[in-house]
Amino acid sequence: MSEPITVVVTGAAGQIAYSLLYMISRGEVFGKQQRINLHLLDIPPMMGVLEGVVMELGDCALPLLNKVVPTSDPAVAFKDAAAAFMVGAMPRKEGMERKDLLSANVKIFKVQGEALDKFARKDVKVLVVGNPANTNAIICSHYAPSIPKENFTAMTRLDQNRAKYQIASKLGLPVDAVKNVIIWGNHSSTQYPDAKHAVVTVNGASKSAWDAIGDAAYLQGDFISTVQKRGAAVISARKMSSAMSAAKAACDHMHDWWNGTPAGEFVSMGVVSDGSYGMPKDIVFSFPVEIRDKKWSIVQGLSIDDFSKGKLDITAKELLEEKDEAMAVCNQD
Ligand SMILES: NC(=O)c1ccc[n+]([C@@H]2O[C@H](COP(=O)([O-])OP(=O)(O)OC[C@H]3O[C@@H](n4cnc5c(N)ncnc54)[C@H](O)[C@@H]3O)[C@@H](O)[C@H]2O)c1
Numbered sequence: 001m002s003e004p005i006t007v008v009v010t011g012a013a014g015q016i017a018y019s020l021l022y023m024i025s026r027g028e029v030f031g032k033q034q035r036i037n038l039h040l041l042d043i044p045p046m047m048g049v050l051e052g053v054v055m056e057l058g059d060c061a062l063p064l065l066n067k068v069v070p071t072s073d074p075a076v077a078f079k080d081a082a083a084a085f086m087v088g089a090m091p092r093k094e095g096m097e098r099k100d101l102l103s104a105n106v107k108i109f110k111v112q113g114e115a116l117d118k119f120a121r122k123d124v125k126v127l128v129v130g131n132p133a134n135t136n137a138i139i140c141s142h143y144a145p146s147i148p149k150e151n152f153t154a155m156t157r158l159d160q161n162r163a164k165y166q167i168a169s170k171l172g173l174p175v176d177a178v179k180n181v182i183i184w185g186n187h188s189s190t191q192y193p194d195a196k197h198a199v200v201t202v203n204g205a206s207k208s209a210w211d212a213i214g215d216a217a218y219l220q221g222d223f224i225s226t227v228q229k230r231g232a233a234v235i236s237a238r239k240m241s242s243a244m245s246a247a248k249a250a251c252d253h254m255h256d257w258w259n260g261t262p263a264g265e266f267v268s269m270g271v272v273s274d275g276s277y278g279m280p281k282d283i284v285f286s287f288p289v290e291i292r293d294k295k296w297s298i299v300q301g302l303s304i305d306d307f308s309k310g311k312l313d314i315t316a317k318e319l320l321e322e323k324d325e326a327m328a329v330c331n332q333d
């Protein structure tokens with residue numbers, strides 16, 4: 001067993017955290033040999049609920065859980081953090097777009113960015129889940145200037161998992177037969193789920209998912225809109241936003257960041273853009289990335305046709321607008 005690491009989960013009394021905390025504490029993210037000090041942040045009115053969550057974590061009798069610290073103080077929560085799951089934020093309700101949450105949520109990420117800057121390890125890995133996730137992540141990074149920009153990411157893994165599932169079910173394959181589906185851009189309804197570079201394994205042989213499906217109209221139509229609107233579809237059915245699948249995706253994202261991606265495979269993460277694929281710099285844009293030694297790099301050289309370029313430009317434009325609006329909100333104080 002190695003020395004315990006400090007892992008922060010914000011929004012710890014909420015519904016995503018309720019699934020996420022168990023998965024992290026079981027060793028599904030940082031490994032079965034890694035002990036964890038779990039720091040749980042929520043707001044003061046939720047401390048009673050959080051107490052119940054702490055009781056349940058204890059009652060799970062999880063050997064990797066070294067210590068659990070419930071708190072409403074960001075200074076306590078982010079102290080020595082090696083990894084932070086930034087979930088705490090308001091979820092949208094039916095009929096809203098995720099960016100409608102911007103003015104309510106973005107200030108949370110300003111305050112928590114400042115706290116990360118002061119109290120976390122400089123190599124802390126930050127995963128922003130709370131919406132609008134990409135824009136919250138750029139704000140969080142902006143207010144934590146002593147931590148490298150590369151350490152701030154936003155979650156589009158749920159969209160990737162949704163896309164993978166759509167392709168697998170279209171072909172009647174298990175989900176692990178599908179790889180390299182890409183989510184470009186914003187975790188919003190302008191995101192571009194791209195199957196052009198996806199690969200499927202059928203009867204032991206690898207082939208292009210595009211050829212295996214053989215239906216360009218579907219892949220450029222219903223496939224894209226189903227993934228773009230899946231969050232809204234879950235809200236409409238459940239009257240609450242996705243939680244179990246969001247927690248699983250957060251674990252997948254951090255697991256791959258911590259442990260690396262297999263050779264020949266890439267995953268999608270919202271990362272601070274360096275201008276790759278002609279996208280604007282300094283927005284958090286979802287790109288295909290490969291990960292080695294806990295460092296991601298954007299996969300280069302994928303072909304982008306006119307259809308894809310049009311989709312990338314739409315989602316980039318939305319991210320630029322969101323960033324401007326978020327900076328204006330943060331500058332109000
Ligand atoms: N990126 C994604 O793919 C994805 C997927 C699902 C949900 N989400 C987003 O994740 C967020 C959380 O969703 P949920 O269903 O768990 O919501 P929830 O309302 O069940 O829980 C949110 C928790 O955050 C807490 N919180 C609010 N302000 C806080 C602050 N300043 N510091 C710490 N905690 C704070 C709340 O008290 C609450 O306990 C929402 O913004 C939702 O839209 C993102």
Ligand SMILES: O=C(O)C[C@H](O)C(=O)O
Pocket residue numbers: 091092098131158230231232234241242
């Ligand atoms: O759609 C939402 O508002 C929640 C979440 O971002 C999702 O994709 O399910």
